[in-house]
Amino acid sequence: xxxxxxxxxxxxPGPHSATSRPADAGPTDPRAPVPPMPEAEFDDADxxxxxxxxxxxxxxxxxxxHQGRLFALAAHYTRSRAEVEDVVQEAFLxxxxxxATFQLQASFSTWLHRIAVNTALDLLKRHGRNPxxxxxxxxxxxxxxxxxxxxxxxxxxxxxxxxVTRRVLEELPEIxxxxxxxxxxxxxxxLEIAEILDVSIGTVESRLFRARARFKEALRRLFPExxxxxxxxx
Amino acid sequence: xxxxxxxxxxxVRCDRAREILPRYLDGxxxxxxxxxxxxxxxxxPACRAAAAEGRALERWFVPGEAPRVPEGFAARVAARATSGxxxxxxxxxxxxxxxxxxxxxxALRDFVLLATAVAAAALFALSVWxxxxxxxxxxxxxxxxxxxxxxxxxxxxxxxxxxxxxx
Numbered sequence: 001x002x003x004x005x006x007x008x009x010x011x012x013p014g015p016h017s018a019t020s021r022p023a024d025a026g027p028t029d030p031r032a033p034v035p036p037m038p039e040a041e042f043d044d045a046d047x048x049x050x051x052x053x054x055x056x057x058x059x060x061x062x063x064x065x066h067q068g069r070l071f072a073l074a075a076h077y078t079r080s081r082a083e084v085e086d087v088v089q090e091a092f093l094x095x096x097x098x099x100a101t102f103q104l105q106a107s108f109s110t111w112l113h114r115i116a117v118n119t120a121l122d123l124l125k126r127h128g129r130n131p132x133x134x135x136x137x138x139x140x141x142x143x144x145x146x147x148x149x150x151x152x153x154x155x156x157x158x159x160x161x162x163x164v165t166r167r168v169l170e171e172l173p174e175i176x177x178x179x180x181x182x183x184x185x186x187x188x189x190x191l192e193i194a195e196i197l198d199v200s201i202g203t204v205e206s207r208l209f210r211a212r213a214r215f216k217e218a219l220r221r222l223f224p225e226x227x228x229x230x231x232x233x234x
Numbered sequence: 235x236x237x238x239x240x241x242x243x244x245x246v247r248c249d250r251a252r253e254i255l256p257r258y259l260d261g262x263x264x265x266x267x268x269x270x271x272x273x274x275x276x277x278x279p280a281c282r283a284a285a286a287e288g289r290a291l292e293r294w295f296v297p298g299e300a301p302r303v304p305e306g307f308a309a310r311v312a313a314r315a316t317s318g319x320x321x322x323x324x325x326x327x328x329x330x331x332x333x334x335x336x337x338x339x340x341a342l343r344d345f346v347l348l349a350t351a352v353a354a355a356a357l358f359a360l361s362v363w364x365x366x367x368x369x370x371x372x373x374x375x376x377x378x379x380x381x382x383x384x385x386x387x388x389x390x391x392x393x394x395x396x397x398x399x400x401x
Contacts (some may be wrong), residue, residue: 013235060312071301084301087310096315151290162298183260184295190262209256213290219294 037160044108052099063092065076066109069186070116076169076181077120087123091116103219113186114196121174149216150228176211183208246274251281259288 042050042061050058067088074087077126095102096116102111152161169177182188183198193204251274258262258271275282 055314056316059315060308061309063308067303071303092311093315109369148287149291151293158296161296165294185297
């Protein structure tokens with residue numbers, strides 16, 4: 001939290017707003033001190049308004065608030081720490097440049113995740129990774145390859161489970177990986193996923209169904225020891 | 235038990251239960267439908283097994299160690315965004331606002347405006363001078379026609395003075 005946040009926000013555009021002073025200027029009137037306000041009192045929309053008015057520290061607060069989740073999200077697309085950092089940084093810079101287009105009544109987090117997902121997918125394309133979607137229509141993928149998977153056994157450490165899952169996810173086309181990441185790790189609602197991916201809720205539901213089937217299939221193939229072959233319950 | 239079996243005690247068929255089960259497990263099912271599905275699951279071992287399988291799959295999705303955010307990352311990103319290092323990384327409103335103008339750029343702008351005004355004035359004066367220099371004066375413009383008229387008039391007078399025989 002920077003010193004600028006010790007004064008009321010947002011600094012709305014006006015005759016004495018930041019449009020008439022350098023963006024990194026400090027408090028405008030030290031003769032009229034304002035009691036410090038807790039950061040929590042500023043929601044994302046307040047910080048967006050302040051950023052648009054030229055308050056650089058407001059944008060830094062936005063970055064601090066969302067950087068953890070974006071690093072976790074980007075880490076699902078690459079194992080390289082440098083690339084994760086590049087993706088997150090690029091996502092924030094894109095968000096900054098497009099900030100004026102953000103609808104203040106919308107969720108900044110959802111909007112930011114949409115940018116971050118697209119940035120991560122751009123990275124995959126640039127590196128020519130995971131070209132499965134080019135040769136297979138994911139929507140027509142098998143609904144379920146049959147069979148079941150067991151829950152991870154108690155003998156597996158948490159990090160081992162995470163590594164198995166990570167390897168399975170890397171096998172999936174990005175269209176399935178993304179929807180699973182948003183649902184299972186980001187715990188986004190169907191509506192939020194629909195907004196992030198710019199698709200309908202019905203498409204989210206359908207894509208999740210197929211993604212889970214593909215995940216089970218890949219898990220059984222890569223780690224047959226976790227397969228739980230049995231007759232279908234139906 | 236078949237999926238098509240109707241569960242008279244719950245009002246939910248197995249095929250319908252399987253259809254809405256993912257939404258139920260994701261917490262996306264409206265409470266009215268969720269309550270009916272719960273009653274169905276209580277009565278139907280096959281669908282209950284399907285639900286258990288869905289929950290087993292969910293247990294694979296445990297987050298790994300959270301990636302560490304480099305120290306000072308937010309400050310660096312914010313500084314890069316607001317410093318305009320990248321032309322594309324400036325908010326549309328901020329780029330159009332004069333807040334980014336510095337005293338140095340303001341002085342340069344004033345100098346350019348003054349020099350442009352002086353040059354324009356000098357050019358105007360030069361063009362006026364050149365125009366006046368090349369253009370004949372008012373007297374010059376009127377002298378030749380008047381002389382010709384007078385000569386013609388003198389000739390006519392002389393002719394009349396010589397008498398009608400001269401015609």
